[in-house]
Amino acid sequence: MISISHLRKAHGSKIAVDDVSFEVAEGEVLGVLGPNGAGKTTTVECVAGLRVPDAGTVRVAGLDPLVDRDALTRLLGVQLQESRLQPKITVGEALRLWSALYDDPVPWGGLLERLDLVDKADTTFRDLSGGQQQRLSIALALIGRPRAVILDELSTGLDPRARREVWQIVRDLRADGVTVLLVTHSMEEAQQLCDRIAIIDAGRVRALDTPDALIAGAAAATVTSFTADDAVDLEALRAMPSVSAVRADNGRIVVEGRDGAALAVLEGLRRQNVVPAALRVVDGTLDTAYLQLTGPSTPEESRA
Ligand SMILES: Nc1ncnc2c1ncn2[C@@H]1O[C@H](COP(=O)(O)OP(=O)(O)OP(=O)(O)O)[C@@H](O)[C@H]1O
Numbered sequence: 001m002i003s004i005s006h007l008r009k010a011h012g013s014k015i016a017v018d019d020v021s022f023e024v025a026e027g028e029v030l031g032v033l034g035p036n037g038a039g040k041t042t043t044v045e046c047v048a049g050l051r052v053p054d055a056g057t058v059r060v061a062g063l064d065p066l067v068d069r070d071a072l073t074r075l076l077g078v079q080l081q082e083s084r085l086q087p088k089i090t091v092g093e094a095l096r097l098w099s100a101l102y103d104d105p106v107p108w109g110g111l112l113e114r115l116d117l118v119d120k121a122d123t124t125f126r127d128l129s130g131g132q133q134q135r136l137s138i139a140l141a142l143i144g145r146p147r148a149v150i151l152d153e154l155s156t157g158l159d160p161r162a163r164r165e166v167w168q169i170v171r172d173l174r175a176d177g178v179t180v181l182l183v184t185h186s187m188e189e190a191q192q193l194c195d196r197i198a199i200i201d202a203g204r205v206r207a208l209d210t211p212d213a214l215i216a217g218a219a220a221a222t223v224t225s226f227t228a229d230d231a232v233d234l235e236a237l238r239a240m241p242s243v244s245a246v247r248a249d250n251g252r253i254v255v256e257g258r259d260g261a262a263l264a265v266l267e268g269l270r271r272q273n274v275v276p277a278a279l280r281v282v283d284g285t286l287d288t289a290y291l292q293l294t295g296p297s298t299p300e301e302s303r304a
Contacts (some may be wrong), residue, residue: 001026001060001061001147001148002023002024002058002059002060002148002181003023003024003057004020004021004022004057004058005021005057006019006020006021006055006057007020007053007055007057008020008054008055008056009039009042009051009053011042016039016042017042017046017053018039018202018203019203019204020039020056020203021205022198024148024181025179026177027174027177027178028179028196029170029194030182030194030198031182031184031190031194031196031197031198032182032184032197033184033185033187033190033197033200033290034294038200038201038202038203038294039203040152040183041081043200044080044150044152044181047150048065048072048078048080049065049069050078050080060072060075060076060148061147061148074102074103074144075147076146076148077141077142077143077144077146077149077150078149079140079141079151079152080137080150080152081156085136087124087126088124089124089125090121090123090124090125091112091120091122091136092122095108095143098144101144102144102145105143105145106142106145108143111139111142111143114165114169115136115138115139115162117136117139130157131158131162134156134158135158135162138154138166138169142169142173146178147179148179148180149178149179149181150183151170151180151183153183153184153185154166154189155186155189156185167192167193170182174193190286194211196209196210197210197211197214199290199293199294206293215285215288215289218258218284218289218292218293219256219257219288220244220256220288221257221259221261221283221289222257222258222259222260222261222262222281222282222283222284223255223282223284224254224265224281225249225252225253225254226252226276226277228253228269228274228275228277229275229277230272232253232269232272232274233272234246234248236268236271237255237265237269241264242259242260242261242264243255243256243261244257244258244261252278256284
């Protein structure tokens, strides 16, 4: 549904997007994660036809966003980070105006209800709180029954109840077969909502996979911890191929490792004649996978 190939975009001398390629399948929810300034917003703005790429191609349902603007507006809903409307427009006026752009708009009363804006219909944009402005921009993105939606920092600034509600909206979009490109800083949001996640750093895609596969591929896919009465040879544990880190933490020994490391650790302890107590084995998190894939220690940069 959305196809990005070798996208490159600079703002003046700053290369925001260096070389980004990925596809979003029809009906898929694809998350885009990455540090501040990684190029996420610039990428989705190119998909929305709001920026002209310096190189590469972008297609949405086969349309070129820069050429087929009208057709694109009808099929793609866009909620951008900190979108601004005219300060004096009311919520009701904005929804009526947007509705007029589409042949078959969603009855907006229902959207107001879902986004908890019913009693704000006569309030001007400038008098809405940040979270209410955000919810209005989500309503405007959905009013045209889009086949694909870009949601840039969907839940930033929303209170926990509103966040749950917009998450449910994304799940409903997915159930309706709508394709979603979701930029987020929330690991929880990405893990809960996304079929696949692209991790972007310094204008390039560092990893693209399902949340589970990203976690499983991380150096800390499994965290095994235990206490022991006998002395443990930590160096021997550290030397095991599946183990990436060993540390003592509050009286517990914590061993991070790849998938399968837990069994190797138990086998290693048996060889040392150590009986682990209070044994805990937990899956790693998307956070650890993310931190490993981004930041100054990415493989490209450490080779530079
Ligand atoms: N209009 C602009 N003019 C100049 N530089 C810009 C402009 N827009 C973005 N940039 C720069 O391009 C880089 C990528 O910005 P972008 O907004 O795409 O990042 P992002 O991944 O969305 O970041 P964040 O998580 O902070 O929203 C940043 O270094 C930013 O400062």
